[in-house]
Amino acid sequence: MTGSGRVPTGGARPRSMIVPLAVVGALVVLGVIGWVTTPEFITYRNFLNIIRAAALIGIIAVTMTLITIAGSFFSLSVSQTAAMSAIGFAAFMSWGWPVWSAVLAVILLASVVGVLQGGAVALGGNPIVVTLAVGAVLFGLAAWLTDNKTVRTGTYAAEWIGTSRPLGIPTQTWAFVLIALLTAVMLTRTRFGREVTLVGANRWAAATVGIRPGRIAVYVFWVSALGAALAGIFTAAQFSQGRLDHFDGADIDAIAAILVGGAAIQGGEGSALRTAVGAVFIAGLQNLMVLRGFSYGVRVFFVGLAILVSVSAYTLLRNRRRLA
Amino acid sequence: MTSGAPLLEMRSISKSFGSIRALDQVDFEVRHGEVMALVGENGAGKSTLVKILAGMYAPDSGEIELAGRAVEFSGASQSEHAGIAVVQQELSLVPTLSIADNIFLGDTKRGWNTAPRVLALAAMPFLAQVGLENLDPRGRVERLTVAERQLIEVARLLARDARVLIFDEPTAALADREIERVKSVVQSLQYQGRSIIYVTHRLDEVFDLADRVTVFRDGRSNPPVSTGDITLDALISMMLGGSLAALFPDRGGGRPGEVVLEVSDLLTDRLSTPVSLEVRAGEIVGLAGQLGSGAGDTLRAVAGHETLLSGSVTVAGRAVRANSPAAAIRSGVGYSSSDRKRDGIFLQRPVVENLTSPSLGLVSTAGWLSRRAERRMSDRIARVFTIDRARLGSMAGALSGGNQQKVAVGKWTGSRPRVLLVDEPTRGVDVGARAEIYSHLRSIAGDGMGIVFASSDTQEVLGISDTVAAFFRGAQVSVRAREDTDSRLLTREITHPRTDGS
Structure with a gap:
């Protein structure tokens, strides 16, 4: 990358390193605090726990990052989509379907949910309102159809998806790393990723250069729904059951991961890899707080605090950069 | 009193x-x-x-x-x-x-x-x-x-x-x-x-x-x-008063080529009478008119940003599907709006991404962006439009108004459209950058593009146009060759056309 014909990038490069450094820095600080206060935090066993937990939140958050970068804020229906997928997968397995067709059916189901939401946003719906409503519809539907009961797969045919550990690392984690890398490559190296970024940066300017913001909205909500479906399948396979409350709080954790990762809430800026690090941070924070015996309320408090601190810090950073 | x-x-x-x-x-x-x-x-x-x-x-x-x-x-x-x-x-x-x-x-x-x-x-x-x-x-x-x-x-x-x-x-x-x-x-x-x-x-x-x-x-x-x-x-x-001749480039002696843009009986709800125009390759057509005159609205309509009530737009002999910016771009129409900050530029993205944004198909293969192709294209545009190449990596918002305008207009030359529409080419731009933009418009016209621009500045219209169309309150008042008009006539036409002065 040091070819002589390379165009110099001016002062932009060093400054653009601030956000990634801040994300990694937050993770390091968390690690040090954990290491000093809690001996069992930095152990191989606990490390596996963290990355397994981080994987599910991470898959949901990384795929939702596209929505944020495209300027549609967040999806508030991912936890319901994931729960619906887990229940659907468990139900399909319990009906004796082969694993591949159960997976396919769940993906189709989630695609419908995602494309419908994207379509509603493309037609001018507010993303927050649309996904909040869809989330309620999905939750209600799932509660109604399952009668609020746990749906068991009744078979261990799919358990390997959720519990096996190729090379000592859980499948969820492999999937998380793979999805984070794929999404990062898609965002930075493909035409689609560029179009997502440009729509988020300025949807009118994007429309003027021939990019269709509505189509981008459909795609990003679709991708996010697929991510949630995958998280649902992993969970249903791991526990051989699907339950409504599997993903309680996943929305806020995923949003926290995106914001800790420094994506711009108004769109046009963000990174899948930073969101991935943000997911590890949130999972690590949750894990540390559980090890310290913090109650549920205290844990929610600290996750909320992490969002507040990161949003304020990045806003200040960006404003200073703009003035500079 | x-x-x-x-x-x-x-x-x-x-x-x-x-x-x-x-x-x-x-x-x-x-x-x-x-x-x-x-x-x-x-x-x-x-x-x-x-x-x-x-x-x-x-x-x-x-x-x-x-x-x-x-x-x-x-x-x-x-x-x-x-x-x-x-x-x-x-x-x-x-x-x-x-x-x-x-x-x-x-x-x-x-x-x-x-x-x-x-x-x-x-x-x-x-x-x-x-x-x-x-x-x-x-x-x-x-x-x-x-x-x-x-x-x-x-x-x-x-x-x-x-x-x-x-x-x-x-x-x-x-x-x-x-x-x-x-x-x-x-x-x-x-x-x-x-x-x-x-x-x-x-x-x-x-x-x-x-x-x-x-x-x-x-x-x-x-x-x-x-x-x-x-x-x-x-x-x-x-x-x-006196005018600034040095601000404007020579018109050159090139004969205009074939018709690249034909607008016939175009009507939108911003226009009071239908508009017809013909633009040839290598020609610069200036639409003169104040805000609300219909000059800018005509450009918006041709670019697919307004609903056509009637009429048609033809580019290089082929009809353009109406009401779709994307379709207009595919037909070879570039459009730079008068409100740069709203829809002309991505302020928080690097200059390179701005310059390649209308031509992503040309800098990618099977959906994969090529950084080299992007750099080559933005380098070429930067050279033609005298944008500081050291700043291709900086955010567009960090550039001066004049350089932002060069980016907003210049980005369209990447895909070499047949027709470039520019609404208010020099709004919010200082005198030096204005002269540069005029000479760039002339030089890309020289490469065979047809250019139509709308402006409320009569000096600008007279300074760089080959053909001048006057607009007043939603109606096209006249279309004249540059030689057949002057500032007195044009100013009258865009401010007060229905008097029997001369």
Whole structure:
């Protein structure tokens, strides 16, 4: 990358390193605090726990990052989509379907949910309102159809998806790393990723250069729904059951991961890899707080605090950069 | 009615922005109960003067006297207390509040009783003064027409007891019937003994309304003239003066090629009569017209940003699907809007990404972006448009206005469209960058592109066009070869076409 014909990038490069450094820095600080206060935090066993937990939140958050970068804020229906997928997968397995067709059916189901939401946003719906409503519809539907009961797969045919550990690392984690890398490559190296970024940066300017913001909205909500479906399948396979409350709080954790990762809430800026690090941070924070015996309320408090601190810090950073 | 002593007098006012002298020793005055028109080309210094009176800018030197006493405005509220008020071009009403609420918005003298009934009652006399007594003061502002909102704005200023009212191009965005309404309010305000400064581009209004007129040119003022003592032609001459030849490139001797763009009987709801145009490869067509004239709207419609009521657009012999920017781009039409910040540029993205944004298909293979192709394309555009290549990686928002405009226009040359449409090519751009943009437009036309631009600056239109079309209030007034028109004729056509002058 040091070819002589390379165009110099001016002062932009060093400054653009601030956000990634801040994300990694937050993770390091968390690690040090954990290491000093809690001996069992930095152990191989606990490390596996963290990355397994981080994987599910991470898959949901990384795929939702596209929505944020495209300027549609967040999806508030991912936890319901994931729960619906887990229940659907468990139900399909319990009906004796082969694993591949159960997976396919769940993906189709989630695609419908995602494309419908994207379509509603493309037609001018507010993303927050649309996904909040869809989330309620999905939750209600799932509660109604399952009668609020746990749906068991009744078979261990799919358990390997959720519990096996190729090379000592859980499948969820492999999937998380793979999805984070794929999404990062898609965002930075493909035409689609560029179009997502440009729509988020300025949807009118994007429309003027021939990019269709509505189509981008459909795609990003679709991708996010697929991510949630995958998280649902992993969970249903791991526990051989699907339950409504599997993903309680996943929305806020995923949003926290995106914001800790420094994506711009108004769109046009963000990174899948930073969101991935943000997911590890949130999972690590949750894990540390559980090890310290913090109650549920205290844990929610600290996750909320992490969002507040990161949003304020990045806003200040960006404003200073703009003035500079 | 207009007794001798001036109510407001400004002497030797100067104001510079960096190296640009916006106002140079300007004198200006308004008498009691007088309508004083203020006219001049774009960039002549009219809006700078208005902003000084509004307390938004402090003059570098010079003095202001109000009713014989020296005054100094160092903020909007101070000039308001002194009784000077500007009817904003960009309306400052709150659409979701009631009419009465808006009239008394921010009025600190009103006390605590803001019950809707009380405010409505208090608002009635002010509404009557602007001819809106038939409106319910409790109705919401968002239901009103643009002209009615403007009059509410005036009522608001009357409620503050403004003695000098400044109308800054009040009719620019209005239809004919609404213009009459605003005009009659101006006249009735004058009868009440208020003084009015009326800034306008429309010279017919000057003769209809004003007692005297002051002409600004290149930041300097002419002494005021009584409108009874001057002809339209003389006024136009005062506005234009000598022109800057060096600003514009040579037109070159190239013969225009085949027809690349044909617009026939194009009609949108912003246009009052159908528009037809023909543009050849290598040709620059200038659409001259003030805001609301239809010149910019024609470009928007051709680019697929407006709904066509009738008519068709053909590029290089093939019909373009209407109402779709993406379809227009695929047919080879590039469009740079007049509102750069809104839809012309990605301020928070790097310059490279801006430059390749309309041509992503050309810098990618099977959906994969090639950084090399991106760099090559943006490098080429930067060289043609003299954009600093060291800054290709910086955010577009960090560039100066002139360089941002070069990015906004230049990005279209990446995909080599057949036709480039540019609305206001040099808005908010300093003189140096203007000259560069003109020469770039000429050179890309020389490469065989057809260029159509819309502008309210007649010098600009005459300076770089091969063909000139004049627009006035939604209608195409004329299409002439550059040789067959001059600044006098063109200025008349875009300000006052229906007189029998020459």
